[in-house]
Amino acid sequence: MAVSQKTIEEMTRNLQLPKNILDTLHKELEETKVTKKQLEEIIKRVVEGYEYACIEACEAAGVVSAQSIGEPGTQMTMRTFHYAGVAEINVTLGLPRLIEIVDARKNPSTPMMTVYLTEDYAKDRDMARKLAWNIEATHISHLGSLSTDITEMLVTIELNEKVITQRNITPEEVAEKLEDELGSTVEIDGNVLMVHPENESYRELLQLSKNVENVTLKGISDIKRVVIRKEDTIDEYVLYTEGSSLKHIDDLDGVDMTRSTTNNINEIYEVFGIEAARNSIIKEATDTLREQGLSVDVRHIMLVADIMTVDGEVKAIGRHGISGEKASVLARAAFEVTVNHLLDAGMRGDIDELRGVTENVIVGQPIQLGTGHVKLMAAKRT
């Protein structure tokens, strides 16, 4: 006599179990027929098992997590560049990347975006291609050749017909953009553009030709390259970019911002907010460790991500972030820049309440963690 889904629902409703365990329990119970007695036994054992598996109070979870992430660091490679995921784009990996993540760098060494597309773009290669041209920064060097004419005192640009049609840009648009950026007049003659320097001097001519090269004609200036790939698992075209600028792809047609992402944590924080930044830290750190073949429990990485983001902004692990903002003078002094912390403390008349680990080690009394946190009290006789 198997119990119905409803009874299962009722019996498990008030269990104090995390959601993922309840979900698997439901899923498994759907597949197997159990009697009421069996169900009771199962629930009893699941709860028992959960209670056994729970972390104990007073556990120094922070240190354990820090060690669990730091220790595999010694086994990681320094090999910086390698191709991860996409064949054509270089990504920093290994220890340097892990350091970059915990440092919460504003500018990671190899920023990269994964841009997912909305339905109409995702299935159509040409549409995807078109969007890619709108994202990738286009410079004169992509479109044609540039030469300086000293006798006429002008910079001539010969645009490549094939390329400009492919990139969907007209000579007029190029001329307009150049005029906007440089402030000098541009003459158009078919596919040839001529730019005059303001003053007729050799030096200015050279400067001008350099400036012309630097103008971003189309696309987002931070993005050097866009690679289109068909992801077979989801049967969609996905864009991978070298360089990252989430802010700017937001208003482009065809970009699915709900799925698009970047490996620059600070950018995620600015665009999507702190919770997304936390998830991004977890994801990036897990990926880095997994790529090196090191298994580290997510809970450790979560704790690191959480301490980096508790105050609502992404803070680095180290002197300029969390360690520099500790309440205890002694803890800060023992970490880095010892003397300055002591002088400032003296100046401000700070009070160290000796609650942390380092402070108590320094003054030589038991630390308030683990077995050191347990106190005995005499029960009042009644």
Added chain:
Amino acid sequence: MFKTVPKRIKEIRFGLISPKEYRKMSVTRVITADTYDDDGFPIEMGLMDPRMGVIDPGLRCKTCGGRAGECPGHFGHVELIAPVVHVGFAKLIRKVLRGTCRECSALLLDSNQKKKYLEQIRTMRKIGQPIEDITNEVFKEARKPKTCMYCGAKQLDIKVEKPSTYVEKMGDHDHKLMASDIRVRLEKISNEDIEVIGMDPNNARPEWVILTVLPVPPVTMRPSITLESGQRSEDDLTHKLVDIIRINQRFQENREAGAPQLIIEDLWELLQYHVTTFMDNAVSGVPPARHRSGRPLKTLSQRLKGKEGRFRGSLSGKRVNFSARTVISPDPNLSISEVGVPLSIAMEMTIPVNVTTRNIEQVREYIRRGPENHPGANYMERSDRRRIKVTEINCEELAETVELGWKIDRQLKNGDIVLFNRQPSLHRMSIMAHEVKVMPHKTFRLNPAVCPPYNADFDGDEMNMHVLQTEEARAEAMMLIHVQENILSPRFGGPIIGGIHDHISGMYLLTRGDSRLSKSEILDMLSKTRLEELSEPAGEVDGKPYWTGKQAVSHILPSGLNMAYKAGICEDCDTCKEENCELDAYVLIKDGQLLSGTIEEKAVGAFKGLIVDKIIKDYGSARGLQFINDATMLGIKGVMHYGFSFGINDEDIPNEASIQISELLGEAEDRVMNLILAYNEGNLEPLPGRTVDETLELKIMQELGKARDTTGDIAGKYLGLENAAVVMAKSGARGSMLNLTQMAGCVGQQAVRGERIRRGYAGRTLSNFHTGDLGASAHGFVKNSYKSGLSPTEYFFHAIGGREGLVDTAVRTSQSGYLQRRLVNALQDLEVQYDGTVKDTRGMVVQFKYGEDGIDPMKSEFSKPQAIKWIIESVTSKEVE
């Protein structure tokens, strides 16, 4: 000896010391720069005045009467003739001078602003956040007004000449602010304003950063040492103080004599220099004060700073007693929870024992044995706290005198619990508690199965041992730090202790196929394990019973164990034949009987060890420890039974194989040449997003990589499955197929930064190649195997690749060490609370439930779906029966 007072320090207040307080705490004014007189006695009111403490044995402190070692030392003071700036606060002085009125010293903000900032500062202080941002804003705002809003005085620009000279711009000429002028201005700042700039008017008034009295640190913190020649060598601090006092005196003489202003100013600056370097001898812009030998002096700041400084070197980490260190060596016959301690160390290290009615006879016996007779005693402490050394001569007598309430220091003996550690201590398993086993010879012995958590090997590694001194410490060590409590790593929730090397080879040889063992053989196998009853034989041959190797393993498994998994040798066939696998890769354990499958790394190895994992989770850590002990013993017996060796002729491959390999490499080279040809002719199609050059490099690398792997396959095929290297690689005991490929097949491409070797001469790597040669051999492809030997150029390229690896390791250790330090420092105060939240010591909640589900990563197996599935399965199957 002081009795320890069971009190906690509640808090430490920081502040500045006022000149008044300096004088109050001083025991003497120091007026002369001399230290000792001709007879070698310290001069009164000199730098070594005996009232400031004693360092010479035998003398007594004139202030507290304590002997050297007892007297903590007492401060003296020097009255500075003119005030000087404290360098550490130079920045603060600059900010305050710029933010206050030069006439009335009011903070140049209107009262509303002041009120607002004051409120902000108070709230930040209350919640324990840094107030730096606010005070910086205060200073920024206060710098803006050009005239004082209170007295109307015009404000002047103040320029700073590093590190501590302040110059006021008065129209066309500059006026230097002397320290005394600055002090006058700072003195006038009101208490309210002081609070707004983030200082504390009671504990830290701004004028106190201008020194008028210099404290002279006690003699005890700057002891002089007597050299063999009888000459006294003074501490760096004393040298610096001598300089300060000399200049101070000269200053005074000159001023009294009415010397010209210029000379006075020079001396003032000199005094400032000496006081500056006394505080910090590494201020930028100030030449460091040097010793006669040219070495920069170590002054106050230098004593605190850095890794060997007071904070990190002496307060956070300390040298300890009751510890030992020596080389380690392996002993597979020890339990993994034991450590072999050399007798000489055991006789030196002691454990205190209180004498009670229950143990007095035992204690007498220890004393009677004396210090030279191993489990003896080294010291005895009477109830009046007098310590008596136990010697060969007095031990008999002392044994008779022992009374209740005394204490003895008993030597270390078998079964004592000690902490064992190997640096670098990267995770908590780097320190574990072991049981002592006293052994002859001079090294610590440990079971090779505990090498992985320590990351130890026996190429000369040394380890430390710490003997616990209190009952609480021993109890805690047993419950928390003992080896068996640390078999599972909290990093990934799997076992970090398990079989390595020969343990795995042995288990593999024993369990693969259906190896047969006679009665005497299986009894020998299991002789080191806790065998209770031999199972029924698997069959009979010629009237003699035989057992299988799998049965041997079944004996060490706990009864009731049920498991099924695919072993590491599984080749992922499309449909798993389970028990009928030809490779014997499907491990099936039912009720503690190994029915099919080969036991290898995935079953018992460190880091993987599925069986170990399961036993600990179902039967507890003690059973897990016993299983590892049994499995490693059985593994070694197995490897000894079948015999296992590996030599250079194990890499011999038949002639036809070498011919095949060289043909294959020749073909690969041809393909590379074709690629180069296509490249030179411009026919090479670039890969998307790559240049032609990059494409060529990529394709060549690919081609050569493929060729090397194929040679490995050929070599592996000819070596066969019985080859020792193949057995080790397959079972996961040591090495991989790649190592084998390199030994027998082809070493392959040498790379620097993931690319072929390109550096060297212009256009070529070595002078025997043509310029522009892009071929395989010209860019570091090693065709030969380690066995066949490398050609000179190949050898050179190999060395290049090898060097990169070495540099990599050297850089990595320092980088990851710093990463670890930062991580630990940032996270160390986090603790799981009784309500399951994670808070730091300020009480800030970092996580509402640890890891979102409250599960300990060490027991994280439970969070995986299989755990639930397994529970349901076991319940439903039980009811059916």
